[in-house]
Amino acid sequence: MSDQDRGAANSETAYAKINLALHVRKRLPNGYHELETIFAFLDQGDLISVQPGEGVTLEIGGPFAQGLSRTDNLVVQAATRLAELSDVKHGAHLHLDKRLPVASGIGGGSADAAATLRLLNRFWGLDHSVAELAEIAKPLGADVPACVASQTCRGTGIGQDLEVISDKDLPGCTALLINPLVPVSTADIFRAWDGMDRGALESGPVITAARNGRNDLEKPAIAMVPLLSDVLQVLDDCQPVIARMSGSGATCFALFRSLAEAKNAESHCQNMIDGLWTMTGEIR
Structure with a gap:
């Protein structure tokens, strides 16, 4: 070896x-x-x-x-x-x-x-x-x-x-991760959730289900870290397949069909907001 x-x-x-x-x-x-x-x-x-x-x-x-x-x-x-x-x-x-x-x-x-x-x-x-x-x-x-x-x-x-999920649309998509380097407590974010059930996650193709879905922790996380709203807006401006906060935050992500699109979006976000941590990678 x-x-x-x-x-x-x-x-x-x-x-x-x-x-x-x-x-x-x-x-x-x-x-x-x-x-x-x-x-x-x-x-x-x-x-x-x-x-x-x-x-x-x-x-x-x-x-x-x-x-x-x-x-x-x-x-x-x-x-x-x-x-x-x-x-x-x-x-x-x-x-x-x-x-x-x-x-x-x-x-x-x-x-x-x-x-x-x-x-x-x-x-x-x-x-x-x-x-x-x-x-x-x-x-x-x-x-x-x-x-x-x-x-x-x-x-x-x-x-x-x-x-x-066996879905051929997702593997190979490039993800851009962005974090404003503000740590957030998972427990605090879940405690701040308003307790309202806004409905089930739909079945079907993963990209469609994801785009029609939501992150119920996004609103309480933005209340604690308002900069997340700016991060998500800048990501949306890059016209990704989908952009959203992940988990309890504070990392946000966007999916793109190519590495070039993701890298362009990464540069745009870094130019628009100072002090961001970023990472790009393919979905496994």
Whole structure:
């Protein structure tokens, strides 16, 4: 095995998640919310790598590493849970290259945990199926099972009842992500939701369903971060297939049919609003 192949085998991308639509239907007694969503994933994200080690340890680097705990972290929780449930006796020294903004509605921590499960499943030779890993992931967070598969799917319940979408219109679309680098609390955004059920997410082709859908957390997020309204307007001006806030924010996204269109939109947004974080990638 070459050094390049060995490096690829010992690393895993934590693919950025976007919610093409997010319908919040009601609050549940356990603190979660019943919702309907369409998950999609970019081919870009954080990077998790592993080397042999004693126990489970974590180092963190990258542009968004500051302030993250090496012990109270979903990566460590995911690795520890997998080891305990699979009766693993050897350890892992993990490294997280944090490339996505924290608390940004694109699955950062959840995607990191999911990538850790996929990586250690391979590194430890466990041979769990994707479905088994998704089941293991459930206690780690509402979005983690969807991030395990990292493919377009509908989520219901608290987002963990998943139905894979086989839709040829979406893969290959280029997504532009924009974040004003204002972290928002998922819990605070959900608490600010007005509790009104505005109806179900329609079935049918994913792009049509998404465009006819909505993000019910967009309004409370804009109330907390008014700049999001400007970001969404600038994205709309670029005439994308769809533009919306993802998850609980503050990342907004737009889908385009080509990389060139996405790159032009990225330049336009950076010229119109200072201090934005941006990323482009294809939908997986």
